[in-house]
Amino acid sequence: MEKTDRAFIRKIRYAVQWSVFFMVIYAGTSFYFFVRAVERGAVPPVSRTPSIEGFMPIGGLMAFKLWITNGIFDSIHPAALIIFIGALALSTLLKKSFCGWICPVGTLSDGAWRTGRRILGRNFAIPRRLDYPLRSLKYILTAFFLFIILVKMSPAGITEFLNTPYWKVADVKLLKFFTEMSPATGITLGLLTGFSLLYKNFWCRYLCPYGGLLGLLSVLSPVKIRRTGANCIHCGSCARNCPALLPVDKKTEIRSPECTGCLTCVSHCPARGALDAALAGRKIIRPGIFIAAVVSLFFGLILAARLTGRWHSSVTYEELSSLVPFINSLSHP
Ligand code: SF4
Ligand code: SF4
Helix, strand or coil: CCHHHHHHHHHHHHHHHHHHHHHHHHHHHHHHHHHHHHHHCCCCCCCCCHHHHHHCHHHHHHHHHHHHHHCCCCCCCHHHHHHHHHHHHHHHHECEHHHHHHCHHHHHHHHHHHHHHHHHCCCECCCHHHHHHHHHHHHHHHHHHHHHHHHHCCHHHHHHHHCCHHHHCHHHHHHHHHHCCCHHHHHHHHHHHHHHHHECCHHHHHHCHHHHHHHHHHCCCCEEEEECCCCCCCCCHHHHHCCCCCCHHHCCEECCCCCCCCCHHHHHCCCCCCEEEEECCCEEECHHHHHHHHHHHHHHHHHHHHHCCCCCCCCCHHHHHHHHHHHHHCCCC
């Protein structure tokens, strides 16, 4: 692959990541004005924005279980379920590409360590003996949520939860989490930002249970990064540039649940035919095809949901208006 083509892959990745990020910022801002109008009893200048429900993956997991076990598709926050299904589908088919290409938190995390590197001239590495147990934290959190929701909660219990006033205003609660931030939340977010500037993908690598779940699923993905030893010139550029700190130059195939399919390694490999995304270990997938598959699968699903009426909440403006004044007294049942 030519140097210009390799640089182009990186540019496309930034373009996809930051486009999604700014779409989410736009959705969040619109939702803020929507909620303000609801609080004042005025006519909202914009409609309720479903895409922010992507930040409710625990509810998405509950709705997913209900859909699989009872065939009931949550109509209160259907976008949470659609985005959750999209993330699961991407991870099962195309490595942890939801994290590497779509997730706005992943994008922020990526931007933070790059900024840190620009300011300090380098990023730091957590010692190996600490790195491994710390990385297990996110899988422990994943196991906790899976146990509570998939094992302990019955479909009837989930149905009950998804019909509570709490779930009906869960997106408003989420907004208030940021707009009316408590000192403890502010300090925690500040610390996370600090660590994210110093260490590559601190949140994603050590703490995100959503990423933990998607990583475990991504082990099933038929698409993996594959190194062809005969063409490799052993320059180590792939490993040096891997945001997940994987020893790409030492492996024939990257099976790690930490690989996000970001293609950064491929885009830094100077040897033609040495490093590729490959299907079932054999068929090479050109970067353009991989990227098109990620984007079209995820946004195609959202488009299909919109066209089939499974994107917008069924909670009416009147119902929401009657709940929002009491939002602080609505707690998790
Ligand atoms: S191995 Fe390659 S695709 Fe996987 S995370 Fe590292 S740089 Fe990205
Ligand atoms: S960047 Fe390419 S040539 Fe260099 S070690 Fe990695 S696979 Fe081999």
